[in-house]
Amino acid sequence: MADKDKEVVHMTEGFGVDASVFTEVWFKLIWGIVMGVMSNVLADVYLRQAPHITTSNLSHANNTRRLRQTTCLLTNVGVSLLTGSFGFCVVFAAFSVTAATDFEQRWLPPNSFMFASVIASIGLGYLASGFWGMRDVLVTQAICFALATLSVALFGHMDSGDIKVAMQFGAACGSLINLYMGLLSMLGIGVLVLGIAFFTMRLRTHHSDQPRASLASLHVPVATWAWLGLLTFPALTVLGVRL
Amino acid sequence: VIQAGLVLTLFTLVAAGIAAMGVDESSTGLWCVLLGVSQSLAIFLLLRGDTASHEECDAVSTRIQEGIARQEQIKR
DSSP, X not given: OHHHHHHHHHHTTTTOOOOSGGGSHHHXXXXXXXXXXXXXXXXXXXHHTOXXXXXXXXXXXXXXXXXXXXXXXXXXXHHHHHHOOXXXXXXXXXXXXXXXXXHHHSOOOOHHHHHHHHHHHHHHHHHHHHHXXXXXXXXXXXXXXXXXXXXXXXXXXXXXXXXXXXXXXXXXXXXXXXXXXXXXXXXXXXXXXXXXXXXXXXXXXXXXXXXXXXXGGSOOOHHHHHHHHHHXXXXXXXXXXXX | OHHHHHHHXXXXXXXXXXXXXXXXXXXXXXXXXXXXXXXXXXXXXXXXXXXXXXXXXHHHHHHHHHHHHHHHXXXX
């Protein structure tokens, strides 16, 4: 019991663990459903503002939307049941909106939402762990912002929107240890996906005269990738895997 | 504008590093304030630079369209 508690504290260090009504399973379940529905509704609102929604392949678009809505709801409920942190559930739901719009239309929510969610994360860090909690969230999002900005300036392979995604990701991680675990999870997922993509392309082009498609030409939905990293590290921590 | 934003971004990284190593609440608080101010300024400058580049893109596309229109006139 004590070891399990330690793992939960480790996982949600940035936003603390609530000892109030949030320990009740029924409340966590309801809260997860509310967060999942709200992130889906917000994602729909922002996707309506996207200028490049196409109706040419409507069945494909509908399937993507259904997949996004189901995944968003289930993961928010799962995270709410697993983490035991009210703050982490809120920032995860906010990041789910960004990941959902990026996954569906390669479109990010407006600056007002992205910056407001970062500021809200800093406030939640203060509510959960006082000054040091606020400091942790402020530092992690600033490190992500600076590293993303410098990589955009130096290499130019990323978009300016990726800087905002990096800020939101850092704020959602909430502490340096969580950021480290989130980045390692992202790296693992990236290697896995690239491996599968490379293997699939190799199979597809093995008997054809066409040149192999370049992996560099793939468009990477960075927000969805970061969201998967954010989802993986709490799951790994609950399973007892330390990165 | 973008260069100033990048310099402030570097300062943000340094301030974040020092704030992360915080020893006591007062000195860490000071570095957190510097971090917040420098990051806000960097974001403001980078967004301003981004907006300026959009305007430049619009100006270039207008010039290209004018060039295409002139070429068509010459062809006629």
